[in-house]
Amino acid sequence: MERRLSVATHWGSFVAVVESGRLLRIEPRGDDPAPSPIGPGMVRAAEDGARVLRPAVRKGWLDGLPRVGERARGSDGFVEVSWEDALTLVSDELRRVRARHGDGAVFGGSYGWASAGALHHAQGQLQRFLALGGGYTDSRNTYSTAALEVVLPHVIGGHPWSYQSRMPLWDEIAEHGELVVAFGGLALKNSQINPGGLARHRTGELQRRCREAGVRFVNVSPIRRDTADFLDAEWLPIVPNTDTAAMLGIAHTMLVNGWHDEDFLRRCCTGFDRFAGYLLGEADGVPKDAAWAARITGLDRDTITGLARRLTERRSLVMVNYAVQRADHGEQPIWMSVVLAAMAGSMGRPGGGWGAGYATMDATGVAPGRPPVASFPGVPNPVPDFIPVARIADALLHPGRTIDYDGRRLTLPELRLVYWCGGNPFHHHQDLHRLARAWQTPDTVVVHEAWWNTTAKFADIVLPVATGLERDDFTAGFCDPHLTAMPKVREPAGESRTDHRIFADLAARLGYGREFTESRSESEWVRHLYERTRAALGDEAALPDFDEFWRRSTAELPALTGPFPGSFAALRADPERFPLATPSGRIEVFSAEVDSFGYDDCAGHPTWYEPAEWLGGDLAGRYPLHLVSNQPASRLHSQYDNGGRSLDSKVRGREPVTLNPSDAAARGIEDGAVVRLHNDRGSCLAGAVLSDEVRPGVVQLSTGAWWDPVRPGRGGSLDRHGNPNSLTADRPCSRLSQGPSALSALVEVELHDEPLPDVLAFVPPPIEH
Ligand SMILES: Nc1nc2c(c(=O)[nH]1)N[C@H]1C(S)=C(S)[C@@H](COP(=O)(O)OP(=O)(O)OC[C@H]3O[C@@H](n4cnc5c(=O)[nH]c(N)nc54)[C@H](O)[C@@H]3O)O[C@H]1N2
Numbered sequence: 001m002e003r004r005l006s007v008a009t010h011w012g013s014f015v016a017v018v019e020s021g022r023l024l025r026i027e028p029r030g031d032d033p034a035p036s037p038i039g040p041g042m043v044r045a046a047e048d049g050a051r052v053l054r055p056a057v058r059k060g061w062l063d064g065l066p067r068v069g070e071r072a073r074g075s076d077g078f079v080e081v082s083w084e085d086a087l088t089l090v091s092d093e094l095r096r097v098r099a100r101h102g103d104g105a106v107f108g109g110s111y112g113w114a115s116a117g118a119l120h121h122a123q124g125q126l127q128r129f130l131a132l133g134g135g136y137t138d139s140r141n142t143y144s145t146a147a148l149e150v151v152l153p154h155v156i157g158g159h160p161w162s163y164q165s166r167m168p169l170w171d172e173i174a175e176h177g178e179l180v181v182a183f184g185g186l187a188l189k190n191s192q193i194n195p196g197g198l199a200r201h202r203t204g205e206l207q208r209r210c211r212e213a214g215v216r217f218v219n220v221s222p223i224r225r226d227t228a229d230f231l232d233a234e235w236l237p238i239v240p241n242t243d244t245a246a247m248l249g250i251a252h253t254m255l256v257n258g259w260h261d262e263d264f265l266r267r268c269c270t271g272f273d274r275f276a277g278y279l280l281g282e283a284d285g286v287p288k289d290a291a292w293a294a295r296i297t298g299l300d301r302d303t304i305t306g307l308a309r310r311l312t313e314r315r316s317l318v319m320v321n322y323a324v325q326r327a328d329h330g331e332q333p334i335w336m337s338v339v340l341a342a343m344a345g346s347m348g349r350p351g352g353g354w355g356a357g358y359a360t361m362d363a364t365g366v367a368p369g370r371p372p373v374a375s376f377p378g379v380p381n382p383v384p385d386f387i388p389v390a391r392i393a394d395a396l397l398h399p400g401r402t403i404d405y406d407g408r409r410l411t412l413p414e415l416r417l418v419y420w421c422g423g424n425p426f427h428h429h430q431d432l433h434r435l436a437r438a439w440q441t442p443d444t445v446v447v448h449e450a451w452w453n454t455t456a457k458f459a460d461i462v463l464p465v466a467t468g469l470e471r472d473d474f475t476a477g478f479c480d481p482h483l484t485a486m487p488k489v490r491e492p493a494g495e496s497r498t499d500h501r502i503f504a505d506l507a508a509r510l511g512y513g514r515e516f517t518e519s520r521s522e523s524e525w526v527r528h529l530y531e532r533t534r535a536a537l538g539d540e541a542a543l544p545d546f547d548e549f550w551r552r553s554t555a556e557l558p559a560l561t562g563p564f565p566g567s568f569a570a571l572r573a574d575p576e577r578f579p580l581a582t583p584s585g586r587i588e589v590f591s592a593e594v595d596s597f598g599y600d601d602c603a604g605h606p607t608w609y610e611p612a613e614w615l616g617g618d619l620a621g622r623y624p625l626h627l628v629s630n631q632p633a634s635r636l637h638s639q640y641d642n643g644g645r646s647l648d649s650k651v652r653g654r655e656p657v658t659l660n661p662s663d664a665a666a667r668g669i670e671d672g673a674v675v676r677l678h679n680d681r682g683s684c685l686a687g688a689v690l691s692d693e694v695r696p697g698v699v700q701l702s703t704g705a706w707w708d709p710v711r712p713g714r715g716g717s718l719d720r721h722g723n724p725n726s727l728t729a730d731r732p733c734s735r736l737s738q739g740p741s742a743l744s745a746l747v748e749v750e751l752h753d754e755p756l757p758d759v760l761a762f763v764p765p766p767i768e769h
Pocket residue numbers: 111112113114115120121122143144145326421422423424425427428429430448449450451453465466467468499629630631636637638639703704724725728742743
């Protein structure tokens with residue numbers, strides 16, 4: 001007898017078809033207009049040879065030699081142990097490190113997307129466990145948008161993510177908008193995703209409606225397919241990392257022609273005069289005019305002046321995606337895009353103005369938010385220390401060193417125990433060889449993983465976890481107005497257990513089991529979190545009781561309507577009554593606060609800084625191709641790289657890399673060939689795909705192929721599989737955000753005409769049973 005059960009993931013809701021406890025298929029749901037193919041491919045990974053089946057401990061660590069062997073972590077074999085022994089090892093080590101080195105020596109920043117679920121959120125589980133045990137060093141901001149999160153509150157005020165509810169929705173753009181200029185495009189591949197879940201993928205149909213209503217789209221991006229064909233967008237193949245220069249050229253043109261919105265700039269912004277001086281080149285003698293911008297960006301001068309005219313004449317929307325800020329000086333394109341929109345005349349008008357991150361997930365522009373949903377409760381962390389999220393290798397390599405961060409000085413802590421749960425730093429961090437070296441410094445690394453990915457292979461103690469298919473939960477995504485039930489659809493593989501159960505057992509050993517679980521079982525927690533959500537929403541929301549919800553497997557949440565604080569429409573209407581939460585109450589074209597930090601890499605107004613690596617720099621002589629390591633269409637980061645969808649996308653077992661045919665021809669590379677990408681930091685193999693949809697001088701290699709280094713830690717050493725972070729630089733965006741700058745990397749590509757090494761990424765390390 002087949003049973004059909006509800007599945008919820010970051011890439012959408014599906015139906016699992018199960019027979020006698022076996023997961024047969026995962027199918028799209030009938031009411032999802034654009035289901036993601038990542039879902040059905042999950043079945044292939046559910047029980048593949050890469051599953052971690054039993055707790056395992058690295059041999060060298062078990063022998064009491066945690067630091068011995070310069071490159072032991074990532075190279076050693078493992079010994080399987082019982083859960084009893086594993087839990088004893090972890091709790092004893094936590095106790096030892098806390099007593100010897102203090103609570104701040106435990107790193108629980110553990111960045112990562114983990115899986116959907118209100119209860120089983122890996123990071124939430126870890127951080128409650130560590131906070132109740134005395135605290136931990138945390139991380140701040142995200143790999144996604146660190147530069148945006150730090151700079152935007154200075155410019156428009158409010159919570160770093162409040163822009164989500166302050167920018168026009170797709171519906172409004174369709175109704176009122178005329179022109180959308182998208183820096184970084186609007187890649188539909190990214191709208192497969194929404195953190196926390198997603199009942200129905202709507203971005204595609206909403207974009208299409210805009211086009212049908214006559215909205216024109218401009219795709220400013222090195223890659224044409226960053227906009228869907230049906231948008232019929234004008235493609236401006238910009239030199240990567242030069243968006244700020246393009247926007248400055250447009251702004252200069254507006255200014256000298258008097259096309260800019262003087263009224264809005266005077267009433268609703270502060271510091272435009274200072275910025276205008278910069279545009280005109282008053283201090284540095286360099287007017288940031290269209291000709292100047294054309295030289296930097298590779299765009300035509302007339303295109304730039306034309307954009308200035310069209311942006312001011314039409315109801316226009318200036319959009320930036322996230323990739324433009326995951327780059328050297330990534331704060332600048334964000335800040336500058338707000339200033340450009342403020343100049344263009346549509347700020348605070350229906351369907352126009354400014355917005356960020358449209359189509360980076362199926363949430364932005366779809367809905368302004370959703371009512372709060374209860375999650376596993378956090379507790380305050382007794383340790384105040386944190387690191388900016390992407391400074392993990394710096395902290396491990398240089399404890400005690402001080403760094404700048406958003407006007408403060410931070411001292412990098414000495415981390416002795418690293419606890420990672422729900423993230424994959426050996427995919428997500430830049431310059432993985434540097435991370436591999438940094439990773440040798442702590443006494444102990446504990447990782448909860450379901451698969452023997454690279455992060456598991458680099459751990460000392462690996463605890464096998466149940467996946468999101470192997471436990472009961474429910475979820476609602478960001479801005480997604482649906483609750484979805486997540487009943488267990490298969491038993492946990494091998495001896496794996498939920499993160500919650502692992503932490504509950506550890507907490508019990510450490511003497512705070514009751515505090516951690518509040519004496520609830522997992523099923524009681526699921527029911528409790530749902531009922532708390534239902535009670536908080538009140539009778540009007542009319543959510544069914546838990547049993548009814550579980551039977552139906554979905555429940556609709558009430559829509560969230562404004563007004564939302566910090567609205568640009570309100571600001572335009574009356575800036576005295578509706579000031580922004582910035583020091584001036586206005587949009588800060590010039591920020592006295594940022595200026596007062598005195599940073600040489602982030603001034604008080606948007607500024608063009610030459611990126612450390614770009615096609616216009618000296619290094620391009622040696623490494624003439626810009627590496628665009630964007631998000632994969634075939635998976636979520638590294639998740640389900642071993643799933644059907646991602647495996648089917650590989651070229652001779654390697655991650656596909658897309659090159660322009662002219663760059664390929666110059667190197668004797670044909671479609672389907674295996675190539676080697678390299679620079680001074682590392683090298684990797686990948687399978688060539690030729691396409692003129694990628695600008696000449698640019699190569700596109702998605703993130704997330706499980707890193708498969710021949711000699712981990714050895715600079716230049718080969719990755720057999722194709723992870724771009726074997727090539728990227730671990731360089732902060734600036735002293736302001738300390739964010740990751742993955743998209744500022746130059747490489748060279750050559751045909752790999754040697755024998756092909758096997759890809760070992762999906763093969764577990766040597767394990768003694
Ligand atoms: N070069 C380059 N690098 C990048 C980027 C880029 O654009 N270019 N993008 C960056 C961005 S935006 C991001 S967000 C990061 C993403 O980086 P991550 O969020 O670290 O990537 P994921 O692959 O989602 O890793 C999640 C891990 O958690 C595990 N997991 C899933 N569910 C559970 C669970 O319930 N419990 C436990 N214990 N584990 C679980 C999965 O198996 C997986 O290994 O990558 C960043 N890295």
